């Protein structure tokens with residue numbers, strides 16, 4: 306029987322093939338190249354660079370171009386989507402990055418308490434970097450590969466930071482989407498007053514040079530590459546193999562019962578309605594469950610359990 310690693314190899318090889326294509330067939334076109342240049346050019350101009358990574362793949366989701374360009378004292382690593390990752394592994398990864406002299410923190414962008422804690426960490430770090438300056442305005446840049454949650458973090462920090470500063474000015478809103486490549490330009494959002502701190506939300510950048518098939522498959526599974534560029538069937542098989550190997554499949558035995566047990570009535574109705582509509586619209590063959598699996602991966606529903614793809 307094929308294992309998760311063989312499915313990973315097949316998916317990874319397909320993704321790397323796509324990465325070599327120029328133009329619409331690949332993902333690193335002139336727009337992403339320009340975005341990468343714009344992000345890298347801003348590094349000397351900002352006070353702190355917060356590299357956002359996916360907590361399920363803390364190593365593979367690195368934004369490689371930052372490595373040689375940001376000095377450790379102004380480089381923070383933020384592991385986002387901790388709600389989807391294994392908690393004890395995330396803690397180990399945080400220690401690993403701290404041992405490399407990087408400030409590191411794990412968040413769920415949609416959790417208010419996490420974001421409040423993140424805001425105080427960022428404020429404290431800025432204060433440390435600006436020691437000796439009595440009045441200043443600071444800028445923090447969020448950078449990373451696509452779909453790791455930069456815009457979601459930006460919105461949460463902007464909203465919570467402004468409200469706690471009792472500033473009732475009109476709030477801006479960065480577009481958040483389950484598909485990668487949503488943010489096209491760099492935009493600034495205020496996250497604190499006295500002193501003023503601004504955050505820059507930036508477009509995600511993914512190098513076309515991916516180290517190996519294993520990394521490529523992990524990036525595809527966590528949504529860094531547009532689903533339309535990858536064969537859904539290969540993606541679904543790998544996802545299923547990962548779930549099988551982590552025994553998560555036990556949650557699937559009675560899918561409807563699992564949904565009934567763990568979701569509120571309101572969200573259950575919405576979920577099942579979405580599921581049925583999706584199935585009616587998309588399924589052509591009753592035996593083809595790969596579409597259901599792809600839908601489940603995209604929904605990232607918490608009752609599916611977590612899957613951590615990168616051990617330390």
Ligand SMILES: Nc1nc2c(ncn2[C@@H]2O[C@H](COP(=O)(O)OP(=O)(O)OP(=O)(O)O)[C@@H](O)[C@H]2O)c(=O)[nH]1
Nearest residue numbers: 386413414452453454455456457482486487488509
């Ligand atoms: N479960 C979970 N989902 C998250 C979290 N943060 C972001 N997301 C979801 O991840 C998807 C991508 O979020 P975005 O904020 O658009 O990601 P991005 O890094 O700005 O993506 P690009 O603009 O393409 O570079 C969206 O569906 C978000 O709702 C998180 O902490 N937990």
Ligand SMILES: [Mg+2]
Nearest residue numbers: 455456487488
């Ligand atoms: Mg974005």
